[in-house]
Amino acid sequence: MPIQNPNSEYPMTFTAHRLSPGDSAPPACRLAARRASRSNSRFSVGGVTVGGREIVVIAGPCAVESRGQALSIARQVAKAGAHVLRGGSFKPRTSPYSFRGLGKEALLILAEARENTGLPVVTEVISPTDVELVGSHADILQIGSRNMQNYALLEAVGKSRKPVLLKRGMMATIEEFLMSAEYVLAQGNNRVILCERGIRTFEPYTRNTLDISAVPLLKQLTHLPVLVDPSHGTGVRSLVPAVSRAAVAAGADGLLIEVHPQPDKALSDGFQSLSPAQFGSLMRELRKVARAVGRTLHARRPGRASPA
């Protein structure tokens, strides 16, 4: 048996049989497992339905760098058909001396961008003590890769009433990813969105190696919506469109894409950000692929988003 006990703290075996039964999620995966819910989790955030037939595209800059930059990019991604606006306010950075985001100021700018565009907003929270502040301005709380196993933070967002976008750790197994979602669900917050963003391998041409099989695998193991982040997943602008198409073809429920007005001037991640024009043409490509797999990606419905 792959897992002897729910305390499994180490990799399980790969066995050909593991996926034969539909209930191959870890035994300790009580709420996140497919077996826990007949139907797919599906919920509405600021007028956008996540987990339904429609593909949800979240777009925006890696970080909110200024009011002007954020409001302009928000208008542009909304115009191109994005459904949710992303933008970093509190940025986890490898170096303590790097640009770490505008913090609360960024939250106010994102709220203003939501007012202008009607797009709900997702931004990352990196500390339990910030959950209330971030939650009072954002529509979706993002847990970044580095914090996928920051259990104090997972329980804090679990206690909040906000939807949570949980990114897979750079080196997390699918079991660990599901168990981290379980931490949020166990606190009574069942609006969890999973996001595959690439794992770390030996390949130097790309920043990470996007695990495309994680999409159908997660759709089989859990009822939670599954998104893909092709920007971090590749780290290379020219690879983002192809990998985005692949994600939709593989069954992803949405995408998280970095777009910047002037990618080469970005304070972070510019090399993997699309320009608004590139994003617009990608959206057109994605509509065709979505249709080919029985999904839709129509223009955002009107309707106000609200942080409440």
Add this chain to the structure above:
Amino acid sequence: MPIQNPNSEYPMTFTAHRLSPGDSAPPACRLAARRASRSNSRFSVGGVTVGGREIVVIAGPCAVESRGQALSIARQVAKAGAHVLRGGSFKPRTSPYSFRGLGKEALLILAEARENTGLPVVTEVISPTDVELVGSHADILQIGSRNMQNYALLEAVGKSRKPVLLKRGMMATIEEFLMSAEYVLAQGNNRVILCERGIRTFEPYTRNTLDISAVPLLKQLTHLPVLVDPSHGTGVRSLVPAVSRAAVAAGADGLLIEVHPQPDKALSDGFQSLSPAQFGSLMRELRKVARAVGRTLHARRPGRASPA
């Protein structure tokens, strides 16, 4: 440069600029690099064009187990629209005591299957001394993952006049993959087909982790056709369809799919083989995805294949 700035958020060895110039293939990549050929490599094998607008689907059993099994599966995959027949004759196995293929007998069976179906045949060659024998029966010589850096074998198939299907090593970088293709090309054989088949990672749910970004990356770095093997790439039957769709959406020129009449009775890799019925419905899905990305996957053209 390993580290451009103190804000480095990625392994200091990943550089955002690597892919900016179109000529980012390794300098030693003289013949395989995109810069070496204005147009994509494109050639015909037994009436099938590889590297063109049409997606090429190679299907068949992991190994030829018997005349009956091979002839029957050949008819079934041909009927479902496969363009090339695959089947192992000499099987590299981790254990010297495992079933290692029927050898020459399998080659004769594959030739008979070609006569019956008109499908050209690809089979693996694992030793330089077998190249002539295998080449006299097969239309395409496959070099398996474990032999990607078996240079004596690469030069032997390079000297033959047969097209070569080169699979990426389980832990090979894209640079190493291209340089192995260079070994074949340097011998004067320019009919090389690259095949991404998954890399080895820490994830136990899947046999390998298919590197989907390798598809657009290779299309950017080289003019050679790029195929994907979702069967080894996932190792799990239920994941093969989604990953196959993703590969086509990402721009792959074809697929290599294991199909077995009774997957659960297969002598090897049954757990990742599709049944003929599953393969048939996958072909129907792939037609739609191919169309969505401006490619085609129409039924195999009539026409005789021949080993000559």
Add this chain to the structure above:
Amino acid sequence: MPIQNPNSEYPMTFTAHRLSPGDSAPPACRLAARRASRSNSRFSVGGVTVGGREIVVIAGPCAVESRGQALSIARQVAKAGAHVLRGGSFKPRTSPYSFRGLGKEALLILAEARENTGLPVVTEVISPTDVELVGSHADILQIGSRNMQNYALLEAVGKSRKPVLLKRGMMATIEEFLMSAEYVLAQGNNRVILCERGIRTFEPYTRNTLDISAVPLLKQLTHLPVLVDPSHGTGVRSLVPAVSRAAVAAGADGLLIEVHPQPDKALSDGFQSLSPAQFGSLMRELRKVARAVGRTLHARRPGRASPA
């Protein structure tokens, strides 16, 4: 430069020159880099000197399971010559339903064990909000693997006046490890101890793959003390002694070893814990290896430890 020449035999990102200059730590590594301090960091904790000529051995159970278990194991490891007592009070676990430690009760038990044995105590802190509580009972604050990039937590322990034992992330590069130490140092806390504990690879025989070269590499890049955790590094009891000897021979400043009175009855990690008798004989082996490399591992000096 990613590729120096067409003869590149290694991932194009590995550069032979990186370690030629003595100052090859990342530029942003301002306080942790070797170049920042002429001499090795060296400090005393409860009568034990860390970073000096003497090898420091930290031993104890994975988790404090009961007062009896902890006090008895504390006496046994002290008798065998351990210098510091380890024991988990707040346990990060993959599953929210696993045993997660006795929390504050464990802290009181550890303090009592310190009174009985004179051994200073190290225990893990997993949330910024617990730093003050844990710091008021423990002598050294441990940051676990999963939290190596939990920057809010790193800054919280950086603000405390307690020594910090920072474990390398399961998939962290050496650069990232040093930059996480930089987060603590940047807050004015310069008593940071680094601990290599194995990285995640594809190998299923062991829980992790201990990166032995990280020891001399870190000693070259930084002035901070470097410990090794062979228990998590291997995940297998029978491999702990050999890997412990290797760590000392490679130049480690100390070891972190799990010891349990009845390993097979442990609530966590029993399979990688040594029995007190096994630990005692390992200490005898380590004395010889330490001497062979010009270090010492003599019995703990008398002297009271205190949380102040």
Add this chain to the structure above:
Amino acid sequence: MPIQNPNSEYPMTFTAHRLSPGDSAPPACRLAARRASRSNSRFSVGGVTVGGREIVVIAGPCAVESRGQALSIARQVAKAGAHVLRGGSFKPRTSPYSFRGLGKEALLILAEARENTGLPVVTEVISPTDVELVGSHADILQIGSRNMQNYALLEAVGKSRKPVLLKRGMMATIEEFLMSAEYVLAQGNNRVILCERGIRTFEPYTRNTLDISAVPLLKQLTHLPVLVDPSHGTGVRSLVPAVSRAAVAAGADGLLIEVHPQPDKALSDGFQSLSPAQFGSLMRELRKVARAVGRTLHARRPGRASPA
């Protein structure tokens, strides 16, 4: 059970119990497994005993570049106490355009070096067709990392009567490593030496990550001698001494170390080669560590080596 059948072509699980029984080598590991032989394999090559109490040190240049270079380095490593001379004659290279060794000329030079120094010689064979030629000049046939699963080559050296030095693949599991040794043993050649040389990971500071736990693990699973190659294992000259000491402390039966008269002028791998002086002082360090773990590393016994 970790392995359902001997045909296991995929990673097994890590389970705490796997190593409890002494017979945890794969079932298909019939001849290489510890259970197959009461005592450790031990044999003599040109007067040097491999697998005994004495640590065997194999040293020399990556490649034989010229008669002068090889004869001079041979004298120097012999003087420093090396027991066996290494030197590449046929070099597998990532690029077909790289220096690929002097071939037969190198074999003659190595034979001359053996006459001068009395040191038996090990050199790599990369093609089944070269086995007889290389075997007629060398004392030990080396199978390189890239060829660990080149089964045609493994069977060819298995049929020869020469001792075989089998290096672990860059990405091979311990199971696969043992099964490759099984290929040689199954041909009736029981003089197989295993060599851990590092696996490929995400770490860019080092060329590979040396898996130190593989040493005690292999000593537990098999009766074959286990060597370590710290030169390829780290790829960095300054890390070689510490990792060499660690290998001996962990129980390795010997080392394979690259030494070059002028490392910075080497045609290959200079950045990881020691100078003769560095090698000499390393040998002095190793003597102390060997003694600390109950082994010896005394000066080479007199006695002629011969290719017979």
